[in-house]
Amino acid sequence: xxxxxxxxxxxxxxREGLPSSxxxxxxxxxxxxxxxxxxxxxxxxxxxxxxxxxxxxxAYEAYQKALGIRQDFLEAQINFHGLASNYPxxxxxxxxxxxxxxxxxxxxxxxxxxxxxxxxxxxxxLFSKAINxxxxxxxxxxxxxxxxxxxxGK
Numbered sequence: 500x501x502x503x504x505x506x507x508x509x510x511x512x513x514r515e516g517l518p519s520s521x522x523x524x525x526x527x528x529x530x531x532x533x534x535x536x537x538x539x540x541x542x543x544x545x546x547x548x549x550x551x552x553x554x555x556x557x558a559y560e561a562y563q564k565a566l567g568i569r570q571d572f573l574e575a576q577i578n579f580h581g582l583a584s585n586y587p588x589x590x591x592x593x594x595x596x597x598x599x600x601x602x603x604x605x606x607x608x609x610x611x612x613x614x615x616x617x618x619x620x621x622x623x624x625l626f627s628k629a630i631n632x633x634x635x636x637x638x639x640x641x642x643x644x645x646x647x648x649x650x651x652g653k
Contacts, residue, residue, distance in 0.1 A: 505531055513548055518620065524548045539565040543575045550578065553621035558582060603632040607642045614649040622649060
């Protein structure tokens with residue numbers, strides 16, 4: 500069926516692991532939910548996509564919706580409880596990030612934290628944002644070096 504083909508396409512995008520693929524997966528899962536919002540798998544895969552891209556609040560809500568439809572959905576339970584157990588600290592990081600929107604060095608330090616926590620895509624996004632916000636070349640260079648060190652595990 501058309502919806503099954505769309506679901507498989509979304510999963511294929513998700514497995515590619517590229518930023519543009521995640522964006523495509525997100526669009527596919529949102530479209531599936533609009534078309535037929537009573538399928539817990541659609542919310543699960545939306546949650547997984549959001550989690551991979553650092554949209555933790557949205558991931559949390561998507562897993563919650565999947566479990567609201569089917570309480571025995573094991574994968575959604577695992578991901579939901581994993582996020583829920585870390586949610587207060589994640590929420591704190593997200594709020595912290597919003598408050599640092601005009602502070603490139605602080606954003607870069609937050610990016611290091613995300614890198615160490617195993618979220619390199621979120622870290623890369625914050626490093627890019629920090630470099631773009633930096634007002635002089637010395638600060639941009641320092642942030643670039645910090646980014647390289649974080650990626651190399653230093």
